[in-house]
Amino acid sequence: MKNKLFASLLSAGLLMSATSAMAAGDAAKGEAMAAPCAACHGSDGNSPSPMFPKIAGLGEKYLTNQLKMIRDGERNIPEMVGQLDGKSDQQLADMAAFFSSKSTQLAGAKDAELKLNSGEVVSALEFGEQVYRAGNLETKVPACTGCHSPRGQGNPPAGFPRLSGQYAEYIEKQLLAFRSGERSTDGEAKIMRSVAEHMSDAEIKAVSAYISGLY
Template sequence: MNSFFKNIALVLGLVIALGTIPFAMAMGNAAEGKVKAVQCAACHGTDGNSPVSAFPKIAGLGEKYLLKQLEDIKEGKRNVPQMVGQLDNFNEQDLQDIAAYFAAQPMQLTGSEAIAVRLNNGESVDGLIFGQKLYRAGNMETGVPGCMGCHSPTGQGNAPAGYPRLSGQYPEYIEVQLKAFRAGTRTNDGDTRTMRTVASQLSDAEITAVANYVAGLTE
């Protein structure tokens, strides 16, 4: 079995396994979370739609995913320098409430741009077409599975499974995260290492193209 089909099996197996787990209902109180999230507004906006690409949009990312990121950042499992100390005074219920609040907010689309990307062989290709192909079908030659297997065909993610929405996110932020997974500087994708496995096989051109494409995906 070549690396492509091994990765397809990995992703499908994870999706099937997650689908059999009785996920808990939302634990947070969004109304309480709105009050507690006031200090988040400076970077992420009052409704989770960050005004600048230096900070990710966290509106509509899914409560399970958001809660995990907050917990991981507080516990030091995910290194985000701008967040150091920001969560120290929040307990578990606070984090659940904040996650519930931002998960309930609609994300504003960033949109894609018409770009060209240069492949490793020197060829320049249409970035949107290339990004769409990679997102939907992956790259069989390098063993990269399509992103939509976990993040859905419309980029809305899978909230119960903890897979975040990508549609509408800043492409610059997605690009930074993919490169962090590839470099191994972001490691909080769990024991399955799904994102690190996929990102390790992505070229710079592929990362730029797919990040730009998914930023403009709509339902």
């Protein structure tokens, strides 16, 4: 089962690289259009609050796809309703290029004691590192490094986003959304849903905390 899941992740990544060609964005043009985004995401894409994700350095391909899905109503984010109406694919690519050209400011990881389903109390960061780097064979959770790299830098050509430096609270929220099926923007391959459905609350909280401290 685990081998099949890894094969699915790999094939999906190769497929995205081969078939999802898009026009390159112009960061200079995107800067002017991105001005309204500053209220929530910061002028350079580094949100000042964990209520909103950092979008600096996420990767142009990934961010372009997410902006298109938000514009087209395929991804429901109440705060974004109407924000991208009327924007062309090229304009969204330009905005993505602008934010992706910026450096992500590190959020910094915070450790805490975490109680596992077994009753064992562990360090959230130590357990999070274990899950991120090695997965969990018993619960059929693959390592996150396969798509997001050992340092959380992502895989821009394949459309896998950078995670390092992101707020732990936001990562946890998204993993829970993928697990419940509330978020389904991972395509027909269901990469993230296939991973998150096997993750416990403790695994999600731990890996989210660990990721926030990667750089």
